[in-house]
Amino acid sequence: MNRQAQAAVLFLLGAALLHAGFTDLYLRYVKAGLQPLLLLSGAVLIAAALATVWYEWRGRTKRRHDEGVDHGDGDGHVHREPRVSWLLVLPLLALILVAPPALGSYSAMRTGTALQQPYGYDKLPAAGPLHLTVVDYATRAVYDHGRSLKGRRLDVTGFVALDGAGHPYLVRMALNCCAADAQPVKIALTGKIPPVLQPDKWLEVTGTYTARRTKDPVNNGPIPYLQVTEAKPVPVPKDPYDESWNK
CATH class of the missing domain: 2.40.50.140 (Nucleic acid-binding proteins)
Incomplete structure (x- = not known):
């Protein structure tokens, strides 16, 4: 999972939290009093996603200008995260696709x-x-x-x-x-x-x-x-x- 994919997952997860917080969906998961914290969490995740995209764009721009310069262990290569990190997508899919009934x-x-x-x-x-x-x-x-x-x-x-x-x-x-x-x-x-x-x-x-x-x-x-x-x-x-x- 590269940085762009990480940012996309963070953004979608934040958007899903905001959707749940602004509707009654969040009441299937947490008590009503936690709605402000849920909305804040969604906003923080979206902000983190946007910051990740910005830093990645800035890094690429800098690498273009510094092309040919020795960066030690950096070498201008993109380091990918382990594939197991894609498991982070599962909670997102569960939140988006599955609306569990209340316990009965x-x-x-x-x-x-x-x-x-x-x-x-x-x-x-x-x-x-x-x-x-x-x-x-x-x-x-x-x-x-x-x-x-x-x-x-x-x-x-x-x-x-x-x-x-x-x-x-x-x-x-x-x-x-x-x-x-x-x-x-x-x-x-x-x-x-x-x-x-x-x-x-x-x-x-x-x-x-x-x-x-x-x-x-x-x-x-x-x-x-x-x-x-x-x-x-x-x-x-x-x-x-x-x-x-x-x-």
Whole structure:
């Protein structure tokens, strides 16, 4: 891979990062808060590519003027990098050609719940239905014993996962930084559950708090139940991951 090829790869990779950062594609890889750093990285790579082209052009111009002069070990020859460096193109092709789906039920049911006790809870509206994330409901139901949830109508959105016995869960994958560290937070469903549930389908569940709990068979972590009164399918959200667990 010569300098021109290196510059081309750097430019394309930077452009791909900018494309992902300016669209919703980056949400498949990293949390929303990292968008500025992703855009900055893309800009730096493009700047590096342009600088590489400029230095290469300047070097060639200088060699023309200095033709015939002994440069020691330089000799005016272009030194090529090892061919293995072309493997750097593979991440670029993956970013451009493959838009991976968000992690779903397969990963969720093979990983233990990542539910953690929060340092505190945001204040909830005094009246009306509560629109909660899976993480928010699960933490309040388990660690706050549902004190702020009792007697309230609750709306929670997540994707469906089924265990080996067919028991349904509402799940959201929570992440700290990127999809590589995503872990599930699960809510077990009871009550008026739709008769046919397909894994990975997204539902908006309306229900009420119940003190009933179970344990995750993978890591023995706590999983609260939600008493379902209504459930309807919804489109996959723009950001399929839940980032509220580590705030």
